[in-house]
Amino acid sequence: MSFAYAGGVYCAEGVSLEDVAQRFGTPCYVYSRAAIESAYREFAQALVSADRVRPSLICYSVKANSNLAVLALLARLGAGFDIVSGGELARVRAVGGDMGKVVFSGVGKSEAEIARALEARVLCLNLESEEELVRTDAIAKHLGMRAPVAFRVNPDVDAKTHPYISTGLKHDKFGVAYADAERLYREATARPNIELVGVGCHIGSQLTKSSPLIDAAARIAELVERIETAGIPLAHVDLGGGIGIRYRDETPPSIDEVVTSCLAMLGEGRHKVIFDPGRAIVGNAGVLLTRVEYIKRGEAKNFVVVDAAMNDLLRPALYQAWHEVVAVRPSDGVEDIYDVVGPVCESGDFLAKDRRLSAASGGLLAIRSAGAYGMVMSSNYNSRPRCPEAMVSGARAELVRRRESVEELYAKESVPTW
Numbered sequence: 001m002s003f004a005y006a007g008g009v010y011c012a013e014g015v016s017l018e019d020v021a022q023r024f025g026t027p028c029y030v031y032s033r034a035a036i037e038s039a040y041r042e043f044a045q046a047l048v049s050a051d052r053v054r055p056s057l058i059c060y061s062v063k064a065n066s067n068l069a070v071l072a073l074l075a076r077l078g079a080g081f082d083i084v085s086g087g088e089l090a091r092v093r094a095v096g097g098d099m100g101k102v103v104f105s106g107v108g109k110s111e112a113e114i115a116r117a118l119e120a121r122v123l124c125l126n127l128e129s130e131e132e133l134v135r136t137d138a139i140a141k142h143l144g145m146r147a148p149v150a151f152r153v154n155p156d157v158d159a160k161t162h163p164y165i166s167t168g169l170k171h172d173k174f175g176v177a178y179a180d181a182e183r184l185y186r187e188a189t190a191r192p193n194i195e196l197v198g199v200g201c202h203i204g205s206q207l208t209k210s211s212p213l214i215d216a217a218a219r220i221a222e223l224v225e226r227i228e229t230a231g232i233p234l235a236h237v238d239l240g241g242g243i244g245i246r247y248r249d250e251t252p253p254s255i256d257e258v259v260t261s262c263l264a265m266l267g268e269g270r271h272k273v274i275f276d277p278g279r280a281i282v283g284n285a286g287v288l289l290t291r292v293e294y295i296k297r298g299e300a301k302n303f304v305v306v307d308a309a310m311n312d313l314l315r316p317a318l319y320q321a322w323h324e325v326v327a328v329r330p331s332d333g334v335e336d337i338y339d340v341v342g343p344v345c346e347s348g349d350f351l352a353k354d355r356r357l358s359a360a361s362g363g364l365l366a367i368r369s370a371g372a373y374g375m376v377m378s379s380n381y382n383s384r385p386r387c388p389e390a391m392v393s394g395a396r397a398e399l400v401r402r403r404e405s406v407e408e409l410y411a412k413e414s415v416p417t418w
């Protein structure tokens with residue numbers, strides 16, 4: 001277990017979270033290297049077991065957790081990367097990631113981002129509109145090269161997840177319509193600076209059933225067949241990410257089950273298969289460690305006011321997401337039902353509601369499953385410096401991003417002289 005109690009204290013691998021709080025302060029994100037490695041290996045193993053011949057690539061979705069330590073760890077394990085901005089491209093480059101294993105997704109790539117990605121020789125740009133094809137063709141021509149592209153196709157399957165993280169339906173902003181895809185591929189062949197290398201899709205996030213992923217894979221396989229029948233050979237099929245994790249009592253399909261069933265849909269073709277998981281790799285590999293400032297007993301509710309807030313972990317406020325909260329040393333607290341809230345001046349600033357917890361002023365709590373879409377969505381709202389991030393490996397803990405200082409918050413601002 002990456003996060004578990006040992007001797008009555010909650011630990012990350014072999015390090016007590018009390019020690020982490022003492023060394024790095026709170027709030028602080030804490031990641032388990034072993035948890036990230038094992039999730040990645042599970043994925044890689046599933047791909048090999050499902051099909052021993054078909055080439056495959058795991059492009060970790062950088063937006064889930066883009067800390068350099070996480071990216072460097074995954075790059076060492078052989079991962080490629082799914083990026084959505086020039087900033088993420090720079091991060092992958094900063095850790096020496098293999099550009100030949102990078103896929104660039106996103107609905108609004110700027111000219112500069114496309115040019116940088118082409119110059120970096122990424123594996124593929126996943127195009128999301130006809131205008132983006134025209135723009136990419138022009139930039140590639142200017143650079144004197146052929147742009148390796150795929151269309152991100154919207155397979156129009158219902159991912160049955162929270163509407164904010166569903167991306168594969170007709171009314172979603174992502175991808176090109178399934179019905180238009182074949183025409184777009186045919187037309188793109190007329191562009192000398194475009195090289196069609198694959199097809200992509202990504203239907204949503206935190207999927208807790210495998211059926212939408214399998215349906216999408218089947219729809220994409222059918223499309224690939226039609227495109228190839230039209231005389232356009234493709235090298236890869238990118239089935240996206242989106243596999244859910246357990247936050248509370250969800251029973252997401254196993255990685256093995258998803259990979260095996262999706263590959264079965266691809267049939268006998270020997271296209272390289274790409275998955276771009278984010279949450280499934282890092283989600284349960286991190287906690288947000290926070291200290292209780294006050295216990296406030298109200299008329300209708302009891303509140304635990306902690307030093308972490310919605311600016312540190314936005315998911316509860318943004319999606320009503322449920323994160324398990326555990327006391328780091330339960331024996332020190334008083335058990336009751338509490339709302340866990342932060343100091344930010346918004347009623348939406350809560351981390352958990354109506355939880356049975358053992359809490360004490362000055363005690364520590366760990367907000368679990370905070371490794372994905374946690375730190376990356378943090379902000380400085382209420383002029384709160386962003387918290388640090390630490391990585392644990394065995395008995396060692398190291399800071400992988402230091403705490404911001406208050407001065408850094410306004411270092412880029414200035415007051416006009418008039």
Ligand SMILES: *Cc1c(COP(=O)(O)O)cnc(C)c1O
Nearest residue numbers: 061105202205241242277278279
């Ligand atoms: C966000 C994203 C992913 C990762 O989604 P998870 O739910 O974190 O696995 C994969 N592919 C694309 C194109 C994305 O935008």
